[in-house]
Amino acid sequence: MSKKIWVYLGVGLLWFLALLWPLLGIKPEGLEFGKTFTVWIRVALAAFIIAVFYQLQQKGVFDFVGRSAGTLKERVTTGFEAMPNWIWMTALLAFALVFPMLTGRYGHDIAINVLVYICLGLGLNIVVGLAGLLDLGYIAFYGVGAYTYALLSVHFGIPFWLCLPVAAALAAVAGCIIGYPTLRMRGDYLAIVTLGFGEIVRLLLNNWMELTNGPNGILGIERPGYYWFDFSNGFSIQHFWIRDLSLYYYVILGITLFTIVAVYRLNYSRIGRAWEAIREDETAAELMGVNTFLLKLLAYASGATFAGFAGAFFASRMRFVSPESFTFLESAMVLAMVVLGGMGSIPGVILGCIALVALPEAFREFELYRMLVFGGVMTGMMLVRPKGLWPAKRMGKRSDDSD
């Protein structure tokens, strides 16, 4: 057993070297070996130390640590479980509300990003996590929402708050239009077709110069406005434009909270149950009287709705939209958040979004290696926690009173 590990480690490190050298060693000026080896030796050392620790742990050297940590963990979890859920909800909500006061511009910016992705992630979660339809072109609906507000604002000067439902509705319509022909397909075929539709929407935005101004994008989108008391000359209610980033934060926080509540309600409704049945076995669901086509279309439309909200907000926040924001990579990112967090689980998706948006910010210095780390983390996650960070909770497990 122990010898095997060293063999695996050796083979793995050699393989890693073979992969690493072409990446770091082949340069336009010629071949280089030094840098590859310095990186490789560090990794090898780290892997060696981890392996030694693993061996010691297998032999039971650290058992005392594990035992005390185990009891501590047990105590903490029972403590947590004893507390009712609403305490957590209130605490989290309170934190979310005071967050802008604790951080600066940079913090607001990241938080806004996280919240936008939470909306997107929860929307995609309906399609992928609940209804089990792999959608690789989801970001198209985000684009539809963003361009809807951008165009309505620039050409007709319609305010943000009126456009928000319009953008969501149009995104839902786009969802139905894309869904209608594609939803007859299943599994892999559906994934490929949605991928194609996502690209079609992006290319439309890119090439329809008269409407979307093509790759130049649309500039000068109006900010959201709001009414507030004005005490400058007496007392009146005045209209203001949102200029402060923290106010943007509250807008998207509101949208996100709405999304969370809506998705939660959907999740635990008859419709949510039917979506899950479709995910589990489409034919069986149909035989039980579920109109699978209509419900799949509904999943698409409601997923798209939340992307539409997020898109309209995105346009108002950036005050500029261009097709570049709606590439396949974005779809893949949102999908990664859903999968990483735990498909079908609302807290999971939220965690996944935080992990994939906020953590890369924390490691800005390693930006070059971001994708490499992403790949590694995803692979590791699928090995260690295949159901995601916070898997959807079911009452599973064998019941205690059974044999």
Add this chain to the structure above:
Amino acid sequence: MDDKTPILELKDVVAAYGNIEALKGISLKVMPGEIVSIIGANGAGKSTTLMTICNVVQAVSGDIFYRGECINGLNSDHMPPRGLCQVPEGRRIFPRLTVTENLEMGAFFRKDQRKIKEDMEYVYELFPKLRERRKQLGGTLSGGEQQMLAIGRALMSRPKLLLLDEPSMGLAPLIVKQIFDIVQDINKEGVTVLLVEQNANLALQASQRAYVLETGKVVMEDDAASLLDNPDIRKAYLGE
């Protein structure tokens, strides 16, 4: 509705997968209150017949009547509200829903919460094993329990006609006997059963009448008892 109208009637039904004709003109009748079985070898078109009745496989030609109403072309999800429910081949329960949730899915189209609760009690009394496991995920059940769950799920729709596809598939003889006993009980409660079985002996003993299918055609129909005595049938399907 009187007892003279068949609850289900197929008239010359043809169904195909692409170019391959699986059913080459099947006609059969099921009267209310009966247990009728369809027996035949692999690929004879038994399961296709049931799938065609529920329009999962579309009939190319021919008519299907359910309680006097022509139901071909009607979407599959309209069948359970009419009292026509199928237990598909290979169980096909929802593996990541709990037993209770699986049963609730059977009553998906129903709105009468109180009666759904009663029916769930009825199913739990029929299959006490399911009550023990009600909080478990469907996929963690054993094969026999999954078959019970599939039947229970179909019963939750309060069917008038139950289509059962190979309930004995891959199960131990003792469990099979248990399940067939329960099918008899369900039938006594007034549910008509159309049973598709590979295990001809078992099917013929459980039913009143039977159809023998061979390569998409009905080659014989008779009382189950006389089929059991028929030397050809004994040779072909009962292994003698």
